[in-house]
Amino acid sequence: MTSGKTRTYGRFTWENKRVKLNGSDTMLKLHEVHTYYGESHILQGLTLHVKTGECVALLGSNGMGKTTTLRTIMGVAPAKRGEVWFDGENITRLAPFKIARKGLGYVPEDRGLFERLTVNENLRVPFLNLRGANRRQWTEVLDSIVSLFPVLGRRESQFAGSLSGGEQQMLSTARALISGHKMILLDEPTEGLAPIVVGDLVKALRKLKERGHTIVVVEQNFKTASALADRGYILRKGRIYHEDTMEHIGEKMDLFQHHLEQDHAREDKAS
């Protein structure tokens, strides 16, 4: 368990690498996870792991359970069977807010911004939930966020709903970083963004990675994914279909594409 000292959140720990971990070098582990939405069985025994400081991509076509995987980790769509371990603790049955307070950040696909709050207030939400956070540390946190996403500094007192798509994505990511000082989960961060904005975002995320942050990213675009991730999992029908480094996946991409397309063809026929 976390000792008293590990709660030095105030120093915005991910930046100066003062993240206190519970010893193991595996940050996240999913073991035989089954998740249901009502009657539909989405995750059917998913097993994966993420090492500390690593960036892992979840690949695969739509409806294969990538988003559900993130939602299960976060506790929003809790697993019915199987276990989720985060930084040496079993978080399978925890409420989402408790998981978040353990240092896990989540950027949902719809970005989940509080449109009627300002950028500043949006960032304060996760900060206020850190235990022992005080006003002095807030300026530090804000500074380091602005150093990573300069545009947010200029928009600080604007309503989140009035930001452009790219700015919204950055705000959502920045917000997740404050609560997720150990690790963040990104769901389709580049979806619907202009190429130039994608470039900016990827740059910021790479910077994060260099600082030693652990990242799990769901990405449709293989090129973006391989620019970020070290390792990738390909999901197929709620299970891990293949796991490899991004280079190797890239080399064999044609083969996977072929398999996955066959899947689709079969499904189309069935339906």
Place this chain on the structure above:
Amino acid sequence: MKSATLPNVNGQKVRFSVYWWVPLLAVLAALPAVFSLSGFADYLNYVAVRIMILALYAMSFDIVYGYAGMFSLGHAAFLGGGAYVAGILTRQLGLDIQDTLPVLLAAALFGVVLGWVMGFLASRLASPLAVLLVTFAVAETLGLFVMADPLRITSADNGIPGIPRETLGWIIGIETEVGFYYVVLVILSLSYVALRAITRSPFGDALLAIRENRLRASFLGYRVTHYQIAAFMVSGLFGSLAGALTAFHEQSCSPEIFNFFVSGDAFIYTVLGGAGTLFGPLLGTTIMIVAQEVIGDIFHNWLFFLGLIYIGLIMFMPGGLYPLILARFTHDENSCMQDTAPRS
């Protein structure tokens, strides 16, 4: 998928077929004779008639709530409206109407018109909360109107006493409790058959589709607002009919009938029995009225228990009794808890 499985509870043909109805009707027909054996036949008759009338009222509520999926907290407007139509026509206008039949028809017509008004207002609102409030406001406004009595026809908060009850259709005598009992029984049975036909018709299917997903139903080409208004009109017809019957039963009517507890009663009767079924409201009304009479007699405090029933029902049995009983009867594990009640 969901919408396809939902009508099952009342749609499956095995259930409560004619083999059940014939003995049930026979028992109901024999009840006055049974009552007459006891020392307080009039009282038992009175309660039985009350149950049947309010069951009709609850079924009319179920059309709007259980089938069309709109929560009306103003259903007392129909009951009270019908009662006051009866009271005004027979007592206040100097028309000297001796027969109840034209009065019942007039009340039903009034219910249809009021149903159109409520349906029109409710169908314009997407939110269940807004529907709840607007229907409540209509009932409350009617109640206040009756109390304020600007037209000098509702005799303000005194209510209308001495509503005559002599014949139905100039032939059938309904002065006695027993005579009235049979008339109400026939009206209830005919209404049940009519409502059953309505809910099993394509119109009923459309209502269920709208209840499950308003947007999807509109994509399927249903004119959602038309159906919602129609549901309220059907409901109003039977609700006001029940109201007029109440007036003839009590032989009086008073502004309390617009009280929102009366609207709440419709909900409790329906949900206790099982919303989205027609037998459910019958069952629920019977249980609740009997409970009210018994508990009221023993503890002299019915409201306290009513409140407990509200809480218990919503926390522990929101699906109602009838679906549970059906599940027992048919041993059908899957269809039993298809939760016939709307979710909103």
Place this chain on the structure above:
Amino acid sequence: MNITMLSLQTMNGLTIAAIYILLASGLTIVLGMQGIINTAHGFFYMLGAYIGFTLISRTGLGFWLCLPAAFAVCALLGAGLEASGIRTLTKWNRGHVHQVVLTLGFAIVGTEVVKFIWGTVPQSTSLPSILRGAMVIGPIVYPKYWLFVIGFSFSIMVALWIFFNWTGLGILVRSIDINREASETLGTNAPLLTTIIFGLGTGIAGVAGVLAGPILGVDPNMGFELLMVLFVVIILGGLGSLMGTIASGVLIGLIIAYGTMLLSGLAAKILVFGVMIVILIFRPSGLLGRGTAIE
């Protein structure tokens, strides 16, 4: 009708409005921000009035101690109701109708308990000596207590406004209102905050009850009668908007005061419901305030 009469009625309307606003603010933060319809709100108002009545008339405790006492009792009871019942309904994804029925059931049971303890005879609360008597402003003489109620209600509203807009807790509450799931994934303990806000709302209702006691009297049905007027106020003001609630509370209070003076008490009520129907049909998001639509 002369100017003194008119201004007296205006003040009367504003005093009623002050109580409505106080009550409606409790309702609107619970409904507008947490999406819970609390039909037991009127019950807490009535309970507060009885607590005030008892503490003032039966014990030596003064008026000033009743206010926090009523707040504490009603807030704890409200929080208990939320945590034991409504939270479960939310977890089961039940809709507004179920909340209405649950809270209504609670209110009915509670009202019966109150009747059992205090009886059904209407009572009236006496005032502390400082607030007795009248105050002369120019040609017009107002009861001091009316002015006190207006001032008190106004300061509570200011405090609430500061709480929601300037404090960290307020930001968290608003974030839950906008996107509950997102807020939870950022570490907000949403269930706890909902309970707290619910308790805050019912506590304010209790305080409003104490304040209303000396003016409107204390009887077991005072809550139910008022509840729907409160819904009119909060919908008119736009759900969740404190500013809108103030404006619409004043409007409704004045409609009732002038309506009662010019027509009759019943006519004034009909007017209020008429306003509500028209508003719901043409501007379901409310006339004033930013207007969170009723979803």
